[in-house]
Amino acid sequence: MDNPSRSERSRNAAIKAALVILTKDGPAGLTFDALSRESGISKGGLLHQFGSKAAILKALLAHQQEYFEAFGKRFLAASGDTLAEPTLSTQIAVLRESINQPNSVARAILAALVEDPDLLSDISRKDQANTRKIRSEAKDPDIALLRLVAAHGLAYTTLLGLSPLSERQRERLFKLLLDDSRWASDGSSQSQPESEPESE
Amino acid sequence: MEQQLSYFEKFSRAYLAVLEPADAQHVLLAQIATARLAMDQPLDVTASLATAQTHSPELLESVREIAAANVQRIRDEATDPDLALLHWQAARGLALSALLGLCPLSEEERNRLFDRLRAETQKASEAPSGST
Numbered sequence: 001m002d003n004p005s006r007s008e009r010s011r012n013a014a015i016k017a018a019l020v021i022l023t024k025d026g027p028a029g030l031t032f033d034a035l036s037r038e039s040g041i042s043k044g045g046l047l048h049q050f051g052s053k054a055a056i057l058k059a060l061l062a063h064q065q066e067y068f069e070a071f072g073k074r075f076l077a078a079s080g081d082t083l084a085e086p087t088l089s090t091q092i093a094v095l096r097e098s099i100n101q102p103n104s105v106a107r108a109i110l111a112a113l114v115e116d117p118d119l120l121s122d123i124s125r126k127d128q129a130n131t132r133k134i135r136s137e138a139k140d141p142d143i144a145l146l147r148l149v150a151a152h153g154l155a156y157t158t159l160l161g162l163s164p165l166s167e168r169q170r171e172r173l174f175k176l177l178l179d180d181s182r183w184a185s186d187g188s189s190q191s192q193p194e195s196e197p198e199s200e
Numbered sequence: 201m202e203q204q205l206s207y208f209e210k211f212s213r214a215y216l217a218v219l220e221p222a223d224a225q226h227v228l229l230a231q232i233a234t235a236r237l238a239m240d241q242p243l244d245v246t247a248s249l250a251t252a253q254t255h256s257p258e259l260l261e262s263v264r265e266i267a268a269a270n271v272q273r274i275r276d277e278a279t280d281p282d283l284a285l286l287h288w289q290a291a292r293g294l295a296l297s298a299l300l301g302l303c304p305l306s307e308e309e310r311n312r313l314f315d316r317l318r319a320e321t322q323k324a325s326e327a328p329s330g331s332t
Contacts, residue, residue, distance in 0.1 A: 024254075025254060026250055026251070026253065026254030026255070027250055029254075106253075107253075109300075109302075110246065110249060110250045110253070111250075113246040113250075113300060113301065114246055114247060114250050117301050120301070120302065123302075124302065124304065127302075127304035128304045130304070131304040131305065142312065142313060142316050143316075145305065145309070145313055146287075146290045146313055146316065146317060146320070147286075147290075149290045149293035149294050149297070149305075149313065150286045150287075150289040150290035150293055151289075151293070152293035152294075152296070152297050153288075153289035153290055153291070153292040153293025153294075153296065154289050154293070156292075156293060156296045156297065156300070156302075157267075157289075157292055157296065160249055160253070160260075160296075161253060161257070161260045161264075162260060162263050162264065162267065162296075163264065163267070164264045164265070164267040164268035164271055165271065165285075169285075172282065173282060173285060173286055173289065176282055176283075176286065177286065
C-alpha cells in the first residue's frame with residue numbers, strides 16, 4: 001500500500017530507533033536487525049525503505065539538518081534586520097541550539113564519520129558557503145571567523161562530552177559571541193566581563 | 201586516546217617552560233599552541249571518541265578534568281576571563297573540527313587564525329583590566 005504519511009511515520013520511527021541504538025551501542029551496533037528490534041518495523045520493511053546502513057545515517061543527518069535550517073530561518077526572520085553580520089549570528093545561534101539536542105547530533109555525526117565521512121559532504125558544502133558569506137559580510141573577516149570557530153569549539157566539545165564548562169558558562173559565552181556590540185569596529189575583540197565570580 | 205592526552209599534556213608543559221616571563225596568560229598561550237599542534241597530527245580522533253563515548257566514558261571524564269583545571273588557570277590569569285575562554289574555545293574549535301574533517305576553512309586560513317588568536321591573546325594581556 002502506497003501511503004506517504006505512513007511511510008513518513010515509519011521513517012521517523014526508524015530514525016528515532018537509530019538514535020537510541022547509536023546512544024546505547026555506538027556506530028557498530030547500528031544494524032538492520034537491531035533497528036528492527038528497536039523500532040518494531042520488519043527488517044524487510046527497513047531494507048526496502050533504506051537499503052543500506054549508510055542510507056539510514058544519511059536520513060538521520062538530513063533529519064537533523066532540516067531541523068537546524070528551519071531554526072536558522074526562524075532566527076533570521078526574528079532578528080535579521082538588527083544584525084550587523086546576519087550569517088555569522090545565525091550560525092552561532094544554530095550551534096548554540098545544537099547543544100540542546102546533545103545525544104542526537106553528536107551520535108549522528110560520529111556515526112557518519114566512522115561509517116563514511118562522505119556522508120557529511122552536503123553539510124560540509126553548506127558550511128563552506130556560509131563561511132564565504134560570513135567573510136563577505138564582515139568588517140574584519142578573521143575576527144568573524146574566530147567568533148565562528150569559538151562557537152564550533154563550544155558546540156563540538158559539549159556534544160562530544162569533552163567540555164568542562166557549566167551550562168551557565170556556555171550560555172554566557174554564546175551570548176557574548178552573538179553580541180555584535182562587544183566586538184570592536186577596529187577589528188579587535190573586546191568583552192565586558194560580568195562582575196560575578198565564576199567557579200568550576 | 202590516553203597516549204594522545206599524555207603527549208599533548210607533555211607538549212603543553214614544555215611550551216609553558218619556554219615562554220618568556222613577559223608573556224602573560226601563559227596557560228592560554230600554551231593551550232592555543234597545543235591545539236595548533238594537535239590539528240596537524242594524524243590522529244584517528246573519530247574512532248577514539250566513538251569508542252570512548254560508548255565503552256570508556258571514564259576517559260572523557262579525565263579529559264574534562266584536565267580541561268577544567270586549565271579553565272580555572274586561564275580564568276585566573278586573565279584580565280577578561282570570558283574573552284580568554286572564547287580564545288581557548290576558538291583554538292579547540294579549530295583543532296577539533298580539523299581533526300574530525302568538519303572544518304570549512306583551508307589549512308592556510310586555520311594557521312592565520314591561530315596567529316591572530318595568539319596576537320589577540322597577547323593584546324588582551326597588555327590591556328588594562330576591563331578595557332581589552
